[in-house]
Amino acid sequence: MNKNNFDIVMPGFLFCDLIFLGLPDMPKLGEEIYSKELHISPGGVYITAVAMERLGINVGLIADLGNDIFSKFILQELHAEKIPTNLIRNHPCPLPTITAALSFPEDRAFITYMEGINNINQFLDISLNNHSAKHLHLPGLKEAFASKSLIREAKRRGMTISLDCQWHPDLMMLPETWEILKDTQIFLPNEKEALFLTKTNSPEKALEILRQKVDSTIIKLGSAGSIGFDKNNELIKVPALPVTVVDTTGAGDSFNAGFLFAFLNNLPLEKSMAYGNICGGLSVSKVGGSTAVPTIEQLLEKLKYYS
DSSP states (O other), rough: OOOTTEEEEOOOOOEEEEEEEEOSSSSOEEEOOOOEEEEEEEEEEEHHHHHHHHHHEEEEEEEEEEEEEEHHHHHHHHTTOOOOOOTTEOSSSOOOEEEEEEESSSSEEEEEEEOOOOSSSHHHOOOOOOOEEEEEEOHHHHHTTTTHHHHHHHHHOOEEEEEOOOOOHHHHTSSSHHHHTOOEEOOOBHHHHHHHHHHHHHHHHHHHHHHTSSEEEEEGGGGGGGEEEETTTTTTEEOOOOOOSSSSHHHHHHHHHHHHHHHHHTTOOOHHHHHHHHHHHTTTTTSSTTTTTTOHHHHHHHHHGGO
8 A cells, every 4th residue: 555645635633532421411500410431532533534444445634743642642543543644743742632522322512622723724734745645525614614725736636525514603604614515526414514504494405405505415314314315316315224322422423434435436325325324323332433433344244234
């Protein structure tokens, strides 16, 4: 494998996730609650990178790490997962990025701290220089806004581009978001994000608007699976993989990896959505966003559910 040639390049932020499980309720001001479990694992764009690597996708991860204990932990885990680090820049200063995830079976809430990244544009907006890639994946609007020259470079090279949304209401309300969507071939929001962005009240209505802006939009519906339009403008619904939900952290990121694996292999939309549903479903069966993401063999085994 040529270390300068990638299937997918992906800019993003690497977090150290502190995942609290077994909570009785959301905490209230002036009160203290206790978690039954605490797990520590890398998060953010790390989850998608691990999911891609386990499927055999050669991913070029564009990110920044410092010399703090959290950055060192993340770098150690990247090496353990054999994720290439030649596009990761190491800085001689602390850059801790920490997320406390309050995880419930039905959903989760986050508290995040990012030090030293006041101007995120200086971190993600870089040139690929001597590197090549087939596809650019933007894991969220924040990364998309910080990677404008990278998007222009991907377009100039003829690379395809995909975009997840992530919950950024301030960015979703900007007209510039729709300009970014024009440069995107694949849009992968979840239901809440799609409804907020399009100001509609159903995934079907949101798709009607988004299909006019993006070549292909797939909306992730959690336990209801996913929904999208194929190239013949037919509405496709693919049910979720039945699983026992333990921790929903990273489900959408894992879906993206499965879907893009199928897309890179020129599979039809319905099967690509099934691949995404499998990866997203399996990822919630254990604690931590990347703990249970499947290998290609495990994915193909679960594909029998959709036969």
